[in-house]
Amino acid sequence: MxxxxxxxxxxxxxxxxxxxxxxxxxxxxxxxxxxxxxxxxxxxxxxxxxxxxxxxxxxxxxxxxxxxxxxxxxxxxxxxxxxxxxxxxxxxxxxxxxxxxxxxxxxxxxxxxxxxxxxxxxxxxxxxxxxxxxxxxxxxxxxxxxxxxxxxxxxxxxQIAEYRKSLWGYLGIAGILLVLVQIAILRWSLQPLRVLETDMKALQDGRQQRLEKIYPNELRPISGSINALIDSERSNLELSRNTLADLAHSLKTPLAVLQSEIENADDPAAFKSEVYAQVQRMNDIVSYQLSRAARSGHALYSAPVDVLPHAESIVQSLEKIYQSRGVLCEFEVDDKSQFSGEPGDLQELLGNFLENAFKWAKHRVLLTVKPIYEPAARRPGLYLCIEDDGKGIAPEDIPKILQRGVRGDERVQGHGIGMAIVQDIIRSYNGTLSVDRSSELGGARFTIRLPCLN
CATH class of the missing domain: 3.30.450 (Beta-Lactamase)
Incomplete structure (x- = not known):
């Protein structure tokens, strides 16, 4: 160039x-x-x-x-x-x-x-x-x-010969000087491109991770696009790795059960029933992970979704599952509460948090939902709070349960990936998640705040 x-x-x-x-x-x-x-x-x-x-x-x-x-x-x-x-x-x-x-x-x-x-x-x-x-x-x-x-x-x-000799001599000197000036100007003006080329070479060689230098305004769209492409590629790679890790972690338990049944297959009918149950369980796990991998992002400015109907549908299913323990969910849901995102994300959030609450509660679960207003916002944010009357979570255990693949109690059935899933969803909406003890019910309290859209 x-x-x-x-x-x-x-x-x-x-x-x-x-x-x-x-x-x-x-x-x-x-x-x-x-x-x-x-x-x-x-x-x-x-x-x-x-x-x-x-x-x-x-x-x-x-x-x-x-x-x-x-x-x-x-x-x-x-x-x-x-x-x-x-x-x-x-x-x-x-x-x-x-x-x-x-x-x-x-x-x-x-x-x-x-x-x-x-x-x-x-x-x-x-x-x-x-x-x-x-x-x-x-x-x-x-x-x-x-x-x-x-x-x-x-x-x-x-006189003309003398003039031409002087004229072309001076023009030649001027031309040489101007070429040297042009070379200097081109080197100076193209220096940012050479810096960008060097940084791209460093990226290819793995000596740096992003384009971190401050480039001129003309090159910032290029460097920004390259960084966005790098971030997207690494995000997709991380998502793929996490999905595979989640899938492998989730399949470990069914596979272990199947291995145990094969080694101790005394009752053919019971063996067949258990194999069918574990295979169905693995099929559900694979289907879930595939659907989650396909949903790697959300559309901006999606049509707002009413929270109350989705919450009622999820709670009715959970109350049937945990009917033997007599666990009931109380609602404090504002009728104007809406989720500015995809319905599947709302179901994942409510489903994971409410299922955990039902799993650990003794008798009561409290769901609180209300909008968050800001003066200049085009759409309100959303406040979600799920509380239970279980034994709660010790403060020192909170960072551990938020880690991928870790369960609060290994004796309780689960895969330890629910918190990782909801954290990914909350992060994609620039929201925050906090975990502490419920002052009203005494168990765990999960609080989600999703910001307003400007």
């Missing part, structure tokens, strides 16, 4: 400097030619002021001695003058011993003009520019006079 940008910028710079050099060269040439023509016009006017005629209309050539440039007096200097009239002709000293071309007869009304380049038979000069000036004398019936100024363009060519 750095090389491509440098090559593209260099081509653009070369084109710009080339066009600039051509434009400056053309402007300099035009300026030299214009100055030369203006100078030849001044020479012609200065010489014309020195021209005199006698009474007979003859040109007095001896009077032309105050020439405007000393080169008119130097042989083959590159600056020549020629005056032609019916009364005689005159040539500057610079063209002595040579004969300039015989001009056509002068005529009144011909405007001054420049011609050239032409070639004169005066030796080395091969490119000559000529200026013709025709005017009439003050004498009556006198024919017009033509004054020609010839100047060699060799001096212009020399």
């Amino acid at each position: 750095h090389a491509r940008q440098l090559i593209a910028a260099s081509f653009g710079l070369i084109a710009f400097l080339g066009l600039t050099g051509i434009a400056l060269d053309k402007a300099f040439q035009s300026s030299l030619v214009n100055n030369m023509e203006a100078r030849m016009e001044r020479y012609a006017l200065a010489i014309w002021d020195e021209v005199n005629f006698d009474r007979n209309g003859r040109l007095q050539t001896g009077a032309i001695d105050n020439l405007p440039d000393a080169r008119f007096n130097n042989f083959r200097s590159g600056l020549y003058a020629q005056l032609d009239s019916a009364g005689g002709s005159w040539q500057s000293e610079s063209v002595k011993l040579f004969s300039l071309p015989k001009p056509p007869a002068p005529r009144i009304g011909i405007p001054p003009e420049f011609t050239g380049p032409i070639t004169l038979p005066i030796g080395e000069d091969s490119s000559i520019k000529a200026y013709r000036y025709t005017a009439s004398t003050q004498l009556e019936d006198a024919p017009p006079i033509t004054l020609r100024i010839y100047e060699s363009e060799e001096e212009i060519f020399k």
Whole structure:
């Protein structure tokens, strides 16, 4: 990327400097030619002021001695003058011993003009520019006079050559300096990309876990997307590992029972019944873990779900299961209580907590549900509290029961994954879970707070 940008910028710079050099060269040439023509016009006017005629209309050539440039007096200097009239002709000293071309007869009304380049038979000069000036004398019936100024363009060519040498030399130096500046600017501007490339290489090599550096604003969406992808991949990997661990942990007990039955299969009917029960149990465990793995997240801003109907349905089933122990559930549920999420998540929360409460309660379970309001919230939060009158949980045992695969009492049937499941759900909704002792019933109290949606 750095090389491509440098090559593209260099081509653009070369084109710009080339066009600039051509434009400056053309402007300099035009300026030299214009100055030369203006100078030849001044020479012609200065010489014309020195021209005199006698009474007979003859040109007095001896009077032309105050020439405007000393080169008119130097042989083959590159600056020549020629005056032609019916009364005689005159040539500057610079063209002595040579004969300039015989001009056509002068005529009144011909405007001054420049011609050239032409070639004169005066030796080395091969490119000559000529200026013709025709005017009439003050004498009556006198024919017009033509004054020609010839100047060699060799001096212009020399100046142009020197100028081009300097111009392209300086432009070349400027181009080299600008390329070096471009390299420095590109290296400085692309430094964050090189840092990102180095960090990506470190990610691939396992030398770092995330893109932790502070990148420019232009790269932050990229780094944020990469970090989100990394977090999602690791979260999915962790979820897969946890699901497999939960499944393996849950299947250990049924498999152990089956092994024990195989070793002690005295009653075929009882053996068949037990095998069927354990197989059905394992099938339920596998189905549950698969459904849980498929439900790896929840949709944001789901339609709110009324809590009371789901709570009543779950409690009716649990009261039938624990009817022999006489466990009943009391409700303190606000009719306006709603869960802003997926119904399956609500059922998991209520089902796991209420089942634990029924399992450990002596006779009473209390379910308290009410909304949580905030002034700027678009949807209220939710407060859930499940209490029982069992023996409760010792404070030092609370961290242990919240761990994956740990049961509060190994003698009680269970898999020890219920708390892990509900903690994952609560965490996905940015909620909190607290466990303490119920002040009203004396047993355990589980309190869930789900925040408002803004």
